[in-house]
Amino acid sequence: MKITITGSLGNISKPLAQQLISNGHQVTIISSNADKTNAIEQLGAKAAIGSINDTDFLTRTFKGSDAVYTMVPPSFSAADYRGYIKSIGENYAKAIVAADVKKVVNLSSIGAHLNGGTGPIAGLHDVEQIFNTLDGVAIKHLRPAYFYINLFSNIDMIKHAGILGSNYGPQIQQVLVHPNDIAAAAAEEIQQNFNGKSIRYIASDERKAGEITAVLGKAIGKPELPWVEFSDEQAYEGMIQAGLPAEIAKNFTEMGVATRSGKLYEDYFLNQPVLSKTKLEDFAGDFALAYQASQHQ
Structure with a gap:
């Protein structure tokens, strides 16, 4: 299969690419950073350097793909975070249609069933809704839990305050996932047949x-x-x-x-x-x- 992956060499996209390449698929990795070209090629993938804000670039890169993996990278500079996420989803959707892609595995999130009140996840709800309007495209929305690796951001809190904490109590249930487990699920979905619009939760x-x-x-x-x-x-x-x-x-x-x-x-x-x-x-x-x-x- 010819598979295009967004997300450059990120925590999910890199191990996903490695699994697909090891299984004999032709993989193209989209990155906005030309400095990543050599590392992408060393994996055995083709590098497509460009911006996910450029729908013409996305269309050219998606063209001929048997499947596309989509994810919205974080942008802490966005003035409207939900709007930013939605806009990238719209770009992907336009390119998917223009390139006649028939199969998409989309990285969403736990909580994306809710239309608001969830912080950045609300934008991923919007992306799911946009993708679900695409006729003739099989879409699998992956809804992973809270990434283990996000806990690294709490190291300074431990060092300087001697605590861990947030705006919820110690008895609140958390659902956690490792990026490698998400990559394994994404690889499994990409390599199997599915139809229509469906959801898969992933947790470790x-x-x-x-x-x-x-x-x-x-x-x-x-x-x-x-x-x-x-x-x-x-x-x-x-x-x-x-x-x-x-x-x-x-x-x-x-x-x-x-x-x-x-x-x-x-x-x-x-x-x-x-x-x-x-x-x-x-x-x-x-x-x-x-x-x-x-x-x-």
């Missing part, structure tokens, strides 16, 4: 916030590490102080509210998947290595 582990803190604390030699629940205002101000733009801090605070209420996970638990292989304890080793490396910075 399900743990309460306090349990996550205990496991990570033990891994870094801080078994008494506490989870602290912030108010929404404290969470927002903490992100601003950490250097996040106001629009991003607002979106992430809203996502925390959706987590606290439980609505973020409602549809997930109605369609609960078989958990993937990478458990929290497996990731804790990587977290400990990152934490130790940060101690020397």
Whole structure:
């Protein structure tokens, strides 16, 4: 198969490309960074260098593909984060139609069943809705859980405040996933037949916030590490102080509210998947290595 992958050499796109190439497929990887060309070619893929804001470029690159993997990269400079995500979805949709692509695996998110109140995930809801209007295109929306690797962003909190926390309490259920497990699911879907518009949830582990803190604390030699629940205002101000733009801090605070209420996970638990292989304890080793490396910075 000829397969085009968006997302450059990101945490999902790179292992996805490696799996597909190892299975004998012809893979093209889209990147906006020409400096990635050599690394992409070393994987055995073709590099397509251009902007996902350029629908003509996307159309040319998608043309002839048996399947396309789409994802919207984060942009912390966006003045309207939901609008930014939606606009990239619109670009992809126009190119999919113009290039006559018949099969798409789209990276969405847990919580994308909700039209708002979920921070950045609301934009992925919009992308799903846009893609679902495409006649004659088989679409598989992947809805992964919260990425383990996002926990790396909490290392400074642990170092400087001696806590982990957010605007929800330690008893709040979390659903977690490793990017490699998402890549494996994406590769599986791309290589099999499916029709119509459908959804697949992907998760590696399900743990309460306090349990996550205990496991990570033990891994870094801080078994008494506490989870602290912030108010929404404290969470927002903490992100601003950490250097996040106001629009991003607002979106992430809203996502925390959706987590606290439980609505973020409602549809997930109605369609609960078989958990993937990478458990929290497996990731804790990587977290400990990152934490130790940060101690020397």
